[in-house]
Amino acid sequence: RKEVEQDPGPFNVPEGATVAFNCTYSNSASQSFFWYRQDCRKEPKLLMSVYSSGNEDGRFTAQLNRASQYISLLIRDSKLSDSATYLCVANKAAGNKLTFGGGTRVLVKP
């Protein structure tokens, strides 16, 4: 079993709609969590950190459920430019060692 698992998608989303997807992590020692975004043939870039209380950044909302060991990302009012692969990332406390999920591909269509 992978340490961080994601539905690979693709999630086909009409422009303006809301899309949400989860990722699960198996290592209960994971301390910090992130969502990274990766465009086709580009490098990953941090989208947002995920805090225990949940956090919002514009149209993006991230939630963490430690009891069930999953993280979610919700995108409201989807834009065409939101089309990308979203990588769920977990980090244990020591050493800045990020463990990436395989990514969830989102395609926003007009």
Add this chain to the structure above:
Amino acid sequence: DTAVSQTPKYLVTQMGNDKSIKCEQNLGHDTMYWYKQDSKKFLKIMFSYNNKELIINETVPNRFSPKSPDKAHLNLHINSLELGDSAVYFCASSPWTREGQETQYFGPGTRLLVL
């Protein structure tokens, strides 16, 4: 200005050759990393250096040898290349914290194809 740069961007080579990929960051970060992204798009850490000292060394064949001449550079040398080494290699950097909550900044990647 490019924050994390890698050279070359593309590398096509024959099996058995030795090649190097260079990485430089101008962000003043203490920590640098090498990741491998395979054809299934899984991104896995290979190595991490903090102030030129190796701190993460995943289960990577010893044909892969990282070298950090200073904290702004982390190069990756690969000996005796194999077909399975074909992948995209990303360099990254971040400030160092014990809690590991700092953002990692990735370079544009080096696409390696071994024939």
